[in-house]
Amino acid sequence: MRRSAAPSQLQGNPLKKLKFVPPARSNPSPDEGITKMSPDVKLIEVVGSQNTFLQVKSNPRICSLNLPTEGSAREINHECNYSEKHCSEASVTATLDLPHTVHPAPKEITVSKGQEEEEPDSLVKYFSVVWCKASKKKHKKWEGDAVLIVKGKSFTLKDLEGKDIGRGMAYKLKELEKIEEGHRVMIGGKEVEIMGIISPDDFSSGRCFQLGIGSPAISSSSQAAKKCFSNPFKSVCKPSSKENRLGGFQDCKPRHDPHAPNSLVMSRPDNNHQWTFNKKGFPVVDVVIDPHLVYHLRPHQKEGIMFLYECVMGMRVNGRCGAILADEMGLGKTLQCISLIWTLQCQGPYGGKPVVKKTLIVTPGSLVNNWRKEFQKWLGSERIKIFPVDQDHKVEEFTRSPFYSVLIISYEMLLRSLDQIKNVKFGLLICDEGHRLKNSAIKTTAALISLSCEKRVILTGTPVQNDLQEFFALIDFVNPGILGSLSFYRKVYEEPIIISRQPSASEEEKKLGEKRAVELTCLTGLFILRRTQEVINKYLPPKIENVVFCRPGALQIELYRKLLNSQAVRFCLQGLLGNSPHLICIGALKKLCNHPCLLFNSIKEKECSSTWDGKEEKSLYEALVDVFPADYNPLMFSEEESGKLQVLLKLLAVIHELRPTEKVVLVSNYTQTLDILQEVCKRHGYTYTRLDGQTPVSQRQQIVDSFNSKYSSDFIFLLSSKAGGVGLNLIGGSHLILYDIDWNPATDIQAMSRVWRDGQKNPVHIYRLLTTGTIEEKIYQRQISKQDLSGAVVDLTRTSEHIQFSVEELKNLFTLHESSHCVTHDLLDCECTGDQDGTGDSLEKFPVSRNCQLGAHHQKCNSLKPLSMSQLKQWKHFSGDHLNLTDPFLERIRENVSFFFQNITNQSTAII
Ligand SMILES: Nc1ncnc2c1ncn2[C@@H]1O[C@H](COP(=O)(O)OP(=O)(O)OP(=O)(O)O)[C@@H](O)[C@H]1O
Numbered sequence: 001m002r003r004s005a006a007p008s009q010l011q012g013n014p015l016k017k018l019k020f021v022p023p024a025r026s027n028p029s030p031d032e033g034i035t036k037m038s039p040d041v042k043l044i045e046v047v048g049s050q051n052t053f054l055q056v057k058s059n060p061r062i063c064s065l066n067l068p069t070e071g072s073a074r075e076i077n078h079e080c081n082y083s084e085k086h087c088s089e090a091s092v093t094a095t096l097d098l099p100h101t102v103h104p105a106p107k108e109i110t111v112s113k114g115q116e117e118e119e120p121d122s123l124v125k126y127f128s129v130v131w132c133k134a135s136k137k138k139h140k141k142w143e144g145d146a147v148l149i150v151k152g153k154s155f156t157l158k159d160l161e162g163k164d165i166g167r168g169m170a171y172k173l174k175e176l177e178k179i180e181e182g183h184r185v186m187i188g189g190k191e192v193e194i195m196g197i198i199s200p201d202d203f204s205s206g207r208c209f210q211l212g213i214g215s216p217a218i219s220s221s222s223q224a225a226k227k228c229f230s231n232p233f234k235s236v237c238k239p240s241s242k243e244n245r246l247g248g249f250q251d252c253k254p255r256h257d258p259h260a261p262n263s264l265v266m267s268r269p270d271n272n273h274q275w276t277f278n279k280k281g282f283p284v285v286d287v288v289i290d291p292h293l294v295y296h297l298r299p300h301q302k303e304g305i306m307f308l309y310e311c312v313m314g315m316r317v318n319g320r321c322g323a324i325l326a327d328e329m330g331l332g333k334t335l336q337c338i339s340l341i342w343t344l345q346c347q348g349p350y351g352g353k354p355v356v357k358k359t360l361i362v363t364p365g366s367l368v369n370n371w372r373k374e375f376q377k378w379l380g381s382e383r384i385k386i387f388p389v390d391q392d393h394k395v396e397e398f399t400r401s402p403f404y405s406v407l408i409i410s411y412e413m414l415l416r417s418l419d420q421i422k423n424v425k426f427g428l429l430i431c432d433e434g435h436r437l438k439n440s441a442i443k444t445t446a447a448l449i450s451l452s453c454e455k456r457v458i459l460t461g462t463p464v465q466n467d468l469q470e471f472f473a474l475i476d477f478v479n480p481g482i483l484g485s486l487s488f489y490r491k492v493y494e495e496p497i498i499i500s501r502q503p504s505a506s507e508e509e510k511k512l513g514e515k516r517a518v519e520l521t522c523l524t525g526l527f528i529l530r531r532t533q534e535v536i537n538k539y540l541p542p543k544i545e546n547v548v549f550c551r552p553g554a555l556q557i558e559l560y561r562k563l564l565n566s567q568a569v570r571f572c573l574q575g576l577l578g579n580s581p582h583l584i585c586i587g588a589l590k591k592l593c594n595h596p597c598l599l600f601n602s603i604k605e606k607e608c609s610s611t612w613d614g615k616e617e618k619s620l621y622e623a624l625v626d627v628f629p630a631d632y633n634p635l636m637f638s639e640e641e642s643g644k645l646q647v648l649l650k651l652l653a654v655i656h657e658l659r660p661t662e663k664v665v666l667v668s669n670y671t672q673t674l675d676i677l678q679e680v681c682k683r684h685g686y687t688y689t690r691l692d693g694q695t696p697v698s699q700r701q702q703i704v705d706s707f708n709s710k711y712s713s714d715f716i717f718l719l720s721s722k723a724g725g726v727g728l729n730l731i732g733g734s735h736l737i738l739y740d741i742d743w744n745p746a747t748d749i750q751a752m753s754r755v756w757r758d759g760q761k762n763p764v765h766i767y768r769l770l771t772t773g774t775i776e777e778k779i780y781q782r783q784i785s786k787q788d789l790s791g792a793v794v795d796l797t798r799t800s801e802h803i804q805f806s807v808e809e810l811k812n813l814f815t816l817h818e819s820s821h822c823v824t825h826d827l828l829d830c831e832c833t834g835d836q837d838g839t840g841d842s843l844e845k846f847p848v849s850r851n852c853q854l855g856a857h858h859q860k861c862n863s864l865k866p867l868s869m870s871q872l873k874q875w876k877h878f879s880g881d882h883l884n885l886t887d888p889f890l891e892r893i894r895e896n897v898s899f900f901f902q903n904i905t906n907q908s909t910a911i912i
């Protein structure tokens with residue numbers, strides 16, 4: 001019988017389907033194949049004049065992380081060399097010698113009839129197989145590679161995407177036991193040919209499903225550095241080729257002295273890299289980071305640049321040039337990229353020739369100018385010509401001029417100018433705040449992919465591993481195809497990992513999920529780098545964080561009670577959640593906490609609009625109007641009506657008085673609240689500036705710059721966290737007040753890290769204001785208790801609409817605790833009464849770990865992670881009535897405050 005290869009084994013389109021590579025196998029002899037057939041199995045008739053024998057060539061040199069690419073002979077050679085060095089447990093590629101293959105006939109495994117055979121519980125075997133539907137056709141057309149799992153008397157057949165394609169039970173144990181390499185068997189209506197044995201480890205890691213994923217064809221930086229190609233370019237600068245003679249190598253010396261003290265030298269390419277990328281035989285030259293930059297770089301930034309360099313040069317994962325730099329906010333991702341760009345545009349390892357001619361930086365609109373400024377800050381205006389796109393500088397200008405080498409553009413503008421941008425060949429693409437590419441269906445991702453630039457870097461301060469699907473999209477963007485198809489990824493990684501984390505997961509499921517998570521982390525860890533705030537803490541001034549529980553005003557309490565008694569709230573509590581009335585109720589309560597006049601405005605707006613949206617909303621607001629005084633004028637709102645506003649005013653007054661040169665960033669999630677805060681600034685004569693969603697993008701950087709300037713007279717920066725928080729540097733302010741709380745801890749963390757970052761000179765004071773006993777406390781508790789459970793789903797796009805509440809949770813949300821000083825403290829199981837300092841242990845003694853979905857191995861200390869309940873308990877805490885408040889700011893606001901939590905980070909850096 002002629003044997004046609006399974007689709008994946010056909011040459012021609014290797015990309016079409018990932019090929020399964022058995023980890024190891026030997027050549028079975030034809031006899032072996034036949035003699036090992038069990039005599040009592042039913043033979044399937046094999047017709048054909050020419051018996052063929054499957055010959056498998058073991059090539060121990062072909063292994064690796066190389067997924068099928070437009071594989072050329074060149075690439076295979078490259079792999080060979082690579083694997084020799086890096087594949088310790090080399091898998092081998094089975095190559096089929098089709099014209100000469102002979103094969104034994106398939107055996108039908110018989111189903112055991114009785115229960116006479118004991119099923120051993122632990123015996124599990126895994127095989128790589130090819131399969132096709134059972135038929136008596138002469139020419140077998142194998143339909144695919146698969147993995148056969150034989151457990152006791154049952155088996156499962158999985159395709160290479162991890163999907164079950166066959167199952168069977170109660171087979172004869174003896175026969176299943178006999179299955180081995182080279183056998184052809186009939187199981188579950190499928191004909192299966194055993195290609196090799198898979199080790200349990202290769203199965204549980206998922207490696208067996210995909211060609212070489214996770215195999216160690218990786219050059220670590222040190223390896224890359226050590227194993228530089230020596231021959232034929234032994235002497236680094238010896239001109240040898242025609243191009244040398246033609247004078248193409250004048251610049252073949254390193255641009256900067258690699259031996260100078262403190263020089264930062266990039267890894268040298270190893271011989272495989274040279275084989276692939278240095279066809280013309282240029283001499284290998286050290287790539288050295290400009291000493292001018294190195295002088296400023298922090299240690300983690302030096303490492304980061306090295307990492308980025310190795311990734312985009314394809315030195316970490318063969319043939320892949322993508323990277324994700326996911327350093328926490330404020331760690332200087334911009335500077336690391338600028339150093340990379342500057343280096344690649346001037347230098348290269350082969351003959352010193354620059355690797356990249358043009359770079360495209362795509363960033364949120366509000367940061368285009370920040371990039372310009374950072375280039376200017378680190379490289380001045382002469383070294384590199386950058387072109388930030390704004391109203392006055394259109395893309396055409398860039399495309400027409402050979403003068404500029406870096407295009408900085410917003411995501412929105414990129415979409416509008418895609419056609420022009422496509423005409424430029426960019427060698428490097430950097431996507432700032434790139435977590436927005438987490439959805440591969442969105443236009444922006446498609447647009448960026450269409451630019452077909454291979455060297456892609458995503459920058460994000462948001463952890464990328466929390467949502468496994470989004471994680472896939474980001475990985476697939478930077479290194480397309482590295483995790484296989486989405487359906488493969490789901491079956492092999494996502495599903496087992498998610499299942500293993502469910503409380504109902506069996507031990508086996510847990511183990512498998514863990515292994516797959518480790519495997520995924522190992523693979524992606526090659527090109528994802530995340531460092532936490534700790535690495536720069538020592539360069540930062542102290543941070544004093546306060547959670548301030550403000551007593552609600554009388555009107556607030558009265559309105560709150562009314563709201564909770566409304567029909568809408570009662571409906572919610574009866575579980576009648578159609579039309580999401582709970583969201584309307586939550587919105588109303590949050591407004592009320594900020595200031596009753598906001599609620600009043602909503603009521604009036606609804607009254608004026610001819611149609612009330614729904615019965616629920618009507619019933620919610622109806623009874624409230626009567627609570628407001630008849631002549632209530634929201635424009636003339638009284639500051640006493642809001643507990644938080646009173647605290648805010650006292651806080652501003654004491655900051656102004658005690659630290660007249662320091663400035664305040666005042667953050668709210670709502671524009672209407674910012675309007676009130678702005679009005680308050682006016683009333684009290686505080687100078688202010690404001691940035692919210694309405695602020696034209698072109699003006700944003702200017703507003704930020706002028707606030708940060710020491711000559712600025714603005715005392716307050718009013719910031720809408722959702723509109724403009726991401727990526728901004730507001731180091732001009734050293735006091736940050738979060739006026740309201742968001743469901744999503746990431747929004748608050750984003751805002752907080754605007755001021756406590758590199759460049760900040762003053763101790764930073766952060767105040768989070770919460771109204772005691774109200775929904776704000778509940779949201780805070782939810783933020784922190786969720787961390788205890790499942791790890792942070794820290795994602796800026798998640799809003800309350802995405803949160804599902806049980807009726808129990810709603811009951812809790814819709815309760816007002818009038819008699820408590822601090823419900824959050826009550827929940828902590830803390831024995832103190834708040835009349836003296838609580839434990840007072842600094843949080844730094846209790847490293848915070850982030851439980852990301854990719855497993856415990858990657859838990860790291862992380863000061864930017866939201867707190868957990870148990871950590872909060874370690875904060876200093878005391879009630880407003882506490883006698884000896886040593887903090888002069890808290891002392892001044894205590895009258896309206898029922899409880900404080902305080903934590904000081906970096907207390908010691910003042911003397912460093
Ligand atoms: N080595 C350094 N020395 C001094 N200042 C630095 C250094 N590196 C970065 N900075 C400054 O730190 C600030 C934060 O850097 P940057 O904006 O690049 O952070 P980021 O990692 O992009 O954070 P985010 O995730 O918030 O965007 C900037 O003002 C930058 O100029």
Ligand SMILES: [Mg+2]
Nearest residue numbers: 333334432727
């Ligand atoms: Mg940034």
